[in-house]
Amino acid sequence: MVKTSMSHEDYLEAIVMLGGTTDAPVRSVDVANKLGVSKASVNKAISALKEQELVVQPHYGDITLTEAGYAYGRSVLDRHRTLFDFLTKALGVEPEVAEVEACQMEHAISDASFEKWGAFVRSLDL
Structure with a gap:
């Protein structure tokens, strides 16, 4: 598994904690609230995680984990x-x-x- 930054690991962990899976998306606002960060910060992190193919998010849509993203988030x-x-x-x-x-x-x-x-x-x- 490719390692990502500590901050991005926190995002993956939060998505899993919020019930996110490969089939169950979560909202950016819920991730922001869980981590105590702005929605802009979530969008920036999600963009990086999309580049690493750990999440999928249609333009400003809900966030869904890929298989690799779910495994990584569960691990954290x-x-x-x-x-x-x-x-x-x-x-x-x-x-x-x-x-x-x-x-x-x-x-x-x-x-x-x-x-x-x-x-x-x-x-x-x-």
């Missing part, structure tokens, strides 16, 4: 949830802090390291 969301659960359940980090830190960590850890870390966490049976 799964990382986030796994990291959040580990921080809160295994380490006792406050949820508000864990939310911010999981978001930062989900972008920084490599796929190979995350796989190994994930196997370790699963062995803990949290």
Whole structure:
């Protein structure tokens, strides 16, 4: 999978969180509200994601993920949830802090390291 920027990963994650799939589109305004950004920022990010063939959007229409975009967005969301659960359940980090830190960590850890870390966490049976 080709990597995109942390910011664009956040957009893909938000689209998945809003229920976006290859069959279920989401509205730009909902993405803007979810991320706390302007609609113009969403349009700019979506243009870049269209160039990477991760989303499809007719001129100012709703946003639909491609197969690759959905897989990428799910991956980012799964990382986030796994990291959040580990921080809160295994380490006792406050949820508000864990939310911010999981978001930062989900972008920084490599796929190979995350796989190994994930196997370790699963062995803990949290």
